[in-house]
Amino acid sequence: MSFYMMGERRKMKKEKDREQKKEEKxxxxxxxxxxxxxxxxxxxxxxxxxxLLLFALALFSSCLGKNEKIYTKTVExxxxxxxVISGYDKSEKDFSKKxxxxxxEMEELHNLYTSYEDIExxxxxxxxxxxxxxxxxxxxxxxIALLKDSIKWNREISNKVNIAAGGVIQLxxxxxxxxxxxxxxxxxxxxxxxxxxxxxxDEENSTVFLKEKCTRINVGAVAKGYAVEIxxxxxxxxxxxxxxxxxxxxxxxxxxxxxxxxxxxxTDLKSCKTDFCIGIMTPIYNDKELDNGNPxxxxxxxxxxxxxxxxxxxxxxxxxxxxxxxxxxxxGHIINMDTMYPEEKFSSVTVITENSGLADFMxxxxxxxxxxxxxxxxxxLRGIGRIDAIWAMKSGxxxxxxxxxxxxxxxxxxxx
Amino acid sequence: xxNMILNRKGEVSLKTPLLGTNFFIxxxxxxxxxxxxxxxxxxxxxxxxxxxxxxxxxIVRYNGKxxxxxxxxxxxxxxxxxxxxxxxxxxxxxxxxxxxxxxxxEKSPYNYCSLMGFTGESTRPIIxxxxxxxxxxxNGKESSGNNQVDAEVR
Numbered sequence: 001m002s003f004y005m006m007g008e009r010r011k012m013k014k015e016k017d018r019e020q021k022k023e024e025k026x027x028x029x030x031x032x033x034x035x036x037x038x039x040x041x042x043x044x045x046x047x048x049x050x051x052l053l054l055f056a057l058a059l060f061s062s063c064l065g066k067n068e069k070i071y072t073k074t075v076e077x078x079x080x081x082x083x084v085i086s087g088y089d090k091s092e093k094d095f096s097k098k099x100x101x102x103x104x105e106m107e108e109l110h111n112l113y114t115s116y117e118d119i120e121x122x123x124x125x126x127x128x129x130x131x132x133x134x135x136x137x138x139x140x141x142x143x144i145a146l147l148k149d150s151i152k153w154n155r156e157i158s159n160k161v162n163i164a165a166g167g168v169i170q171l172x173x174x175x176x177x178x179x180x181x182x183x184x185x186x187x188x189x190x191x192x193x194x195x196x197x198x199x200x201x202d203e204e205n206s207t208v209f210l211k212e213k214c215t216r217i218n219v220g221a222v223a224k225g226y227a228v229e230i231x232x233x234x235x236x237x238x239x240x241x242x243x244x245x246x247x248x249x250x251x252x253x254x255x256x257x258x259x260x261x262x263x264x265x266x267t268d269l270k271s272c273k274t275d276f277c278i279g280i281m282t283p284i285y286n287d288k289e290l291d292n293g294n295p296x297x298x299x300x301x302x303x304x305x306x307x308x309x310x311x312x313x314x315x316x317x318x319x320x321x322x323x324x325x326x327x328x329x330x331x332g333h334i335i336n337m338d339t340m341y342p343e344e345k346f347s348s349v350t351v352i353t354e355n356s357g358l359a360d361f362m363x364x365x366x367x368x369x370x371x372x373x374x375x376x377x378x379x380x381l382r383g384i385g386r387i388d389a390i391w392a393m394k395s396g397x398x399x400x401x402x403x404x405x406x407x408x409x410x411x412x413x414x415x416x
Numbered sequence: 417x418x419n420m421i422l423n424r425k426g427e428v429s430l431k432t433p434l435l436g437t438n439f440f441i442x443x444x445x446x447x448x449x450x451x452x453x454x455x456x457x458x459x460x461x462x463x464x465x466x467x468x469x470x471x472x473x474x475i476v477r478y479n480g481k482x483x484x485x486x487x488x489x490x491x492x493x494x495x496x497x498x499x500x501x502x503x504x505x506x507x508x509x510x511x512x513x514x515x516x517x518x519x520x521x522e523k524s525p526y527n528y529c530s531l532m533g534f535t536g537e538s539t540r541p542i543i544x545x546x547x548x549x550x551x552x553x554x555n556g557k558e559s560s561g562n563n564q565v566d567a568e569v570r
Contacts, residue, residue: 070566072538074550076480082543082550086566092554244539249570265564272564279565286531306565316569321526350569 068258071095075103078110079224081248088242088258098240102231106247109227112143115166115218125217129166133213138206142230146357147201147208150222153361154196158377160368161361165194165337166216172335172342176324181331187340190214194337221334225315225360228252232356244276249316251278252356256310271308271409279303282415283320283347283392290330295396295415296347304348304392305412307404313356317363318348318392336368343368347392352404354385362387371399472536472553474517476510479503479548488515488536488553496549503548510551517551519544539566 068088073096075083085102089095111117115125128137150163167190171182193214200209210217219226224247232245232252241255253276261273269277282296282304291297296304307314319332319342336343351363366374366389374389378401381387391399396415404410472488478501486494496508506523516534519542529544535553542551 070538072541072552074477074541074543074552076548076550082545084539084541084543084567086539244567246567246569249568251567251569253567267564269564276566277564279568281568281570286527303565303568314569318570321528321570 073099075099075106078103078106079113079227079247081224083248084244084246086244086246087240098235098243101235101238101240102245105231105234106227109142109223109230112140113146113219113223113227115216115220125219128208128210129216132210132215136200136202136205136207136209139208141206143208144201144203144206146219146223146226147199147217148203149226149357150219150361151196151199151201153222153358157361157381158365158369159196160337160365161221162194162196162337163217163219163222164196164198164215165191165335166218167191167193167214168335168337168340169218169220170216172331172333175326176331176333179324179326181326184340191337191340221364222357222361224248225250225252225313226357229313229356249281249321250356250360251314253278253309253312253314268411269306269308269409272306275308275310275409278307278309278314280305280307280314280316280348280350280390280392283318285320285323285330290325294347295394296392298396298415299413301413303413304398304415305390305410307352307390307411308409309352312352312354312386313359314350314352315356315359315363316348316350317367318346319344320347334364334367345370345394347394349374349392350390352386352388352390358387362389366391375401472515474512474551474553477550477552486510486512486517488512488517501548505547508544508547508549517542517553519549519551522547540568 068090070086070088071092072084072086075085083102083106085099087095087098089098111119111122112124115129117124118126123137123139123143125143128139128143131137147163150161154162168187171186171190175182193212193216195212195215198211198215199217200211201207202209228245228247228250229252232243232254235243236254242258243254245252245254256275257273263273266273280303282302284294284296285291317334319330319334322333323342324331330344332342332344334343335341346367349363349367351359351366353359353362365377369377371391371393374391378387378389386403388401388404390404390412393399398412398415400410400412406412474486474488475482476484476486476494476496478496483496483501484494486492490512491514492512494510494512496504496510498504498507504523507521508519508523509521511518511520513534516536518532518534519529522530522544524544524546529542529547529549532540532542535542535551538553541553542549544550
């Protein structure tokens with residue numbers, strides 16, 4: 001007799017015993033409805049295991065108490081910087097998917113907006129520059145949008161940021177590498193080629209043509225912020241929120257803090273309880289000689305001010321992180337096209353506004369304008385939404401637009 | 417109310433006026449119910465006290481690839497040598513102290529990553545871009561301490 005048959009017999013015997021017990025109980029309690037434990041198993045079989053269901057419920061309840069928490073990931077080598085993405089999520093795996101989304105989208109934009117790299121099968125800013133004075137180049141509509149907005153802002157807001165001044169910027173980049181000041185005549189020649197009207201955009205055919213052979217586009221003052229804005233909008237559309245994107249210091253905040261901070265965790269900036277808290281770094285060179293006399297070195301504080309924000313962008317422009325020392329003098333990377341020399345009016349200028357591309361453009365513009373000119377410009381621009389600014393003056397004084405007041409969502413530190 | 421009667425076979429008869437029904441539950445049923453209750457409670461306790469915590473560690477990446485995970489509960493010093501990681505501009509010294517991590521020695525044009533000092537916060541990674549090194553803290557605190565900052569602009 002096989003084991004299978006023995007098992008079957010045992011099963012049949014058990015079934016018979018169970019039936020006998022059932023009949024006995026019915027005889028003992030004839031008028032009452034009786035619930036037999038064996039029926040539980042029958043029901044369990046029907047619902048494929050109530051026990052399993054209960055177990056799953058218990059597992060779920062144990063996970064229910066698990067709060068979302070903040071995760072941080074970095075994305076490297078796009079727009080010549082490291083991008084730091086922080087956000088609330090249930091697990092690292094879920095958050096990694098969001099970061100992958102960001103990376104993929106930013107990579108595409110990097111390939112389109114670069115003026116330094118040739119990318120296979122992609123017509124980018126470098127392709128346009130390489131064909132200057134030769135022929136129009138068919139490009140992606142995202143390049144058209146970037147160039148159109150940059151030209152519009154140059155004409156309507158301020159001509160201090162000129163994307164057609166790539167020639168002058170190239171000369172300074174070369175000079176900084178070789179530790180020499182570019183030749184003045186070369187700079188003059190490059191300036192003559194920097195007329196923004198040299199950029200001809202044909203929207204219908206999606207082409208860009210540079211009228212003069214010597215014109216070079218450089219979107220360094222706008223592209224990174226502009227790209228972050230595009231990707232952040234897509235992320236928001238996909239339902240991703242409560243995220244901070246820091247693209248080499250250009251910060252874009254999507255939504256607000258998902259889990260408010262406890263009262264005791266918030267000290268000087270009460271709004272950081274629900275909003276994200278952004279620190280504006282102290283403008284120091286980290287060099288004994290260069291920081292000699294730098295008022296921001298007087299106090300050992302990492303930030304000149306902190307600001308609590310949600311759904312907005314915060315961008316800073318300064319020369320203390322990208323500079324070169326030539327013949328004992330510091331030369332930054334922001335070129336004033338009037339003088340054709342790097343500008344050094346302020347230690348840093350920070351702009352707070354919703355659109356990250358505009359924030360990028362405005363921070364460079366305000367860095368190149370005088371304090372009074374910048375303040376007046378922002379008064380004129382009140383109609384287009386909130387644009388606030390924080391100037392770190394060379395004296396150690398921190399100046400701000402009127403709507404930024406020391407209090408619940410802004411705090412500044414004294415360096416005078 | 418609920419009436420419980422224990423019969424000779426060890427079965428408990430439950431009678432409720434609401435249902436007017438006698439339920440027979442034997443010892444195995446009781447064990448089964450108890451088992452489910454114990455499992456549920458232990459899962460809740462486990463989820464509450466263990467799953468969220470995890471151990472604090474820092475992930476060191478070189479050229480985008482994870483090269484080591486350092487336990488932040490253990491004070492230690494780690495050296496990254498240029499001969500092992502050719503994209504480094506020079507040898508690098510990383511220190512773990514009291515739950516925080518810092519790059520204490522490195523060669524780069526502006527020394528930003530050593531300037532940053534110690535971090536134990538997941539929102540403040542250490543970025544040594546010229547050396548192709550990034551250090552992120554996992555399971556770290558949120559913005560806390562004196563800084564209380566979620567991101568920095570510079």
